[in-house]
Amino acid sequence: SQQGEEDPQALSIQEGENATMNCSYKTSINNLQWYRQNSGRGLVHLILIRSNEREKHSGRLRVTLDTSKKSSSLLITASRAADTASYFCATANQAGTALIFGKGTTLSVSS
Amino acid sequence: EAQVTQNPRYLITVTGKKLTVTCSQNMNHEYMSWYRQDPGLGLRQIYYSMNVEVTDKGDVPEGYKVSRKEKRNFPLILESPSPNQTSLYFCASSSAGPRYYGYTFGSGTRLTVV
Numbered sequence: 001s002q003q004g005e006e007d008p009q010a011l012s013i014q015e016g017e018n019a020t021m022n023c024s025y026k027t028s029i030n031n032l033q034w035y036r037q038n039s040g041r042g043l044v045h046l047i048l049i050r051s052n053e054r055e056k057h058s059g060r061l062r063v064t065l066d067t068s069k070k071s072s073s074l075l076i077t078a079s080r081a082a083d084t085a086s087y088f089c090a091t092a093n094q095a096g097t098a099l100i101f102g103k104g105t106t107l108s109v110s111s
Numbered sequence: 112e113a114q115v116t117q118n119p120r121y122l123i124t125v126t127g128k129k130l131t132v133t134c135s136q137n138m139n140h141e142y143m144s145w146y147r148q149d150p151g152l153g154l155r156q157i158y159y160s161m162n163v164e165v166t167d168k169g170d171v172p173e174g175y176k177v178s179r180k181e182k183r184n185f186p187l188i189l190e191s192p193s194p195n196q197t198s199l200y201f202c203a204s205s206s207a208g209p210r211y212y213g214y215t216f217g218s219g220t221r222l223t224v225v
Binding site: 043104 | 169218
């Protein structure tokens, strides 16, 4: 019952560069959420963008949402080594009883 | 500090030996849920609870039990663990469910069943 699909699966960049990750989903949504997971640790909620929003910022994070294309992107500007993690998009299932996560994008930022 | 606390962090057990993974949240959240994360399969929901005494199955409930006797606690019980339950488990809570709000996750429990 996978809803979100991130692209690319893996991304390697240098410190200071920008990182862009994309997410596509299948059904209508109330909101779309992005999470970060450091290796083997719990996921951390980064940002939630509602279906009537097109863009949202939080610090170095910029999220866009295009409901007509059923897609979202997460941009991390001026990446740091500490941004190395897996990033997941998530949307609620139709019943609103679960978040369904994509397989994630693994970001590696080297100094 | 607002948090979801899971214990234990790591657990190695033998097939068939009952175990409980505890989960507690201090945010007065109504909704709680358990997920397991496996390579190649991603995060899958095991059980969820919309409120005290209200629990329901997620996508992969077989071999698991839960209870929600108090708002803050949502333990995951494996009555007869098997090797295919070796996984990384996460408890999550949300103020009123994931349709409108995000999750707060615990730090995870890495379970190995031998």
